[in-house]
Amino acid sequence: QVQLVESGGGLVQAGGSQGLSCAASGSIFKINTMGWYRQPPGQQRELVAKITSGGTTNYADSVKGRFTISRDNAKNTVYLHMNSLRPEDSAVYYCNADVNYYATWGIGSRNYWGQGTQVTVSS
DSSP, X not given: OEEEEEEEOEEEETTOOEEEEEEEEESEEEEEEEEEEEEOTTSOOEEEEEEOTTOOEEEOTTTTTTEEEEEEGGXXXXXXXXXXXXXXXXXXXXXXXXXXXXXXXXXXXXXXXXXXXXXXXXX
């Protein structure tokens, strides 16, 4: 099995910065795309940013120019650095990863989610 453990988050004032990290552990053969999603209260989960194993990134329009996603493949970790935070960025942020994992029968593939971490931006 594979686990995603997020850290970071909390309360920050509007205009401030905050960083999130997500470390994957377990029977990992390879991690493909990793990403961050968020779910504001009463709304659906939405993509924030994602990054391939080769470093290609994709961002939601609402965060372009303010958020930066990066990863350390050696550490199986993905990061999200958030600048110029706005109250509308407040949400539970979830890490996501497409993982190829070792199974008793070979190599499996599955999408995993972290437990989520709350980011609250005060105005």
